Amino acid sequence: MNAHWENMGSETSASKLSVRRYEGSCLCSHPPVVLYLRGGSFLEPGLEPGGNCPELPVARALAESGAVVVEADYSKPSGNEFPMVIDCAYEALDHLSRDRKHYGGAKSLLFVAGEEAGGNVAAGLALKARDRMPGKLAGQILLSPMIDPMMTTESFRDADRIGMRQRWADGWSHYLAKACGFFHPYAAPCQCTRLNRVAPALIFTAEDDPLRDETVGYADRLIASGVCVRQHVFPAGVGWTGLYQGEGGGWVSSVCSEFKTFVDQLKH
Numbered sequence: 001m002n003a004h005w006e007n008m009g010s011e012t013s014a015s016k017l018s019v020r021r022y023e024g025s026c027l028c029s030h031p032p033v034v035l036y037l038r039g040g041s042f043l044e045p046g047l048e049p050g051g052n053c054p055e056l057p058v059a060r061a062l063a064e065s066g067a068v069v070v071e072a073d074y075s076k077p078s079g080n081e082f083p084m085v086i087d088c089a090y091e092a093l094d095h096l097s098r099d100r101k102h103y104g105g106a107k108s109l110l111f112v113a114g115e116e117a118g119g120n121v122a123a124g125l126a127l128k129a130r131d132r133m134p135g136k137l138a139g140q141i142l143l144s145p146m147i148d149p150m151m152t153t154e155s156f157r158d159a160d161r162i163g164m165r166q167r168w169a170d171g172w173s174h175y176l177a178k179a180c181g182f183f184h185p186y187a188a189p190c191q192c193t194r195l196n197r198v199a200p201a202l203i204f205t206a207e208d209d210p211l212r213d214e215t216v217g218y219a220d221r222l223i224a225s226g227v228c229v230r231q232h233v234f235p236a237g238v239g240w241t242g243l244y245q246g247e248g249g250g251w252v253s254s255v256c257s258e259f260k261t262f263v264d265q266l267k268h
Contacts (some may be wrong), residue, residue: 046076119145
């Protein structure tokens with residue numbers, strides 16, 4: 001397994017975006033390429049290449065399963081504020097699309113994936129990709145995306161149990177501080193009224209996940225809009241909420257298995 005930092009950006013970019021590239025030992029000629037966006041509740045300051053930057057369990061596992069995974073640090077250059085976060089993520093996705101041969105192959109399928117706050121960015125980015133680069137994004141992988149700033153679902157009542165209620169509230173306040181309300185579709189995808197033609201989705205949550213209801217609700221709305229959705233809800237007690245502390249668990253192998261099936265379905 002190889003993971004290393006590099007800079008991404010064109011000569012015309014105002015700043016270089018730091019990315020960490022994960023590659024397994026067994027790559028096919030045209031491996032799927034995944035832009036991965038970490039969580040952190042929109043409160044993490046950003047990553048320092050060479051510093052104490054723990055690798056992400058899901059990103060590592062997807063790479064070991066045959067994908068090329070590019071983790072982009074959207075936090076540091078954007079200050080974790082909308083719309084700069086989406087702009088940074090879109091720049092990374094556009095770069096991967098234009099320079100696909102450098103990361104995978106000319107025929108590699110391009111995906112965006114994210115967990116928690118990164119899942120919000122991934123969902124918003126999928127909407128922007130539909131509008132700005134139609135047909136280029138093959139799919140989106142959302143792991144308990146933090147997409148509802150209202151925080152009023154029934155499952156969210158369990159947020160205190162894992163110590164996340166105040167952190168998520170603070171994160172939303174910070175992320176939307178410069179936004180024009182809660183209802184921009186790229187900022188809060190669950191508020192989007194036009195979900196048709198967005199990229200197919202692979203969506204994960206768990207029965208004991210405080211973000212379960214907003215995740216499942218978004219999956220249902222995508223399906224109702226004619227979007228192809230593959231959804232996996234883990235049973236309670238598998239350790240899924242460790243995702244919010246950057247932890248993996250026995251569920252990681254299932255994520256990889258579902259991802260492989262998802263990719264195979266898109267190829268046929």
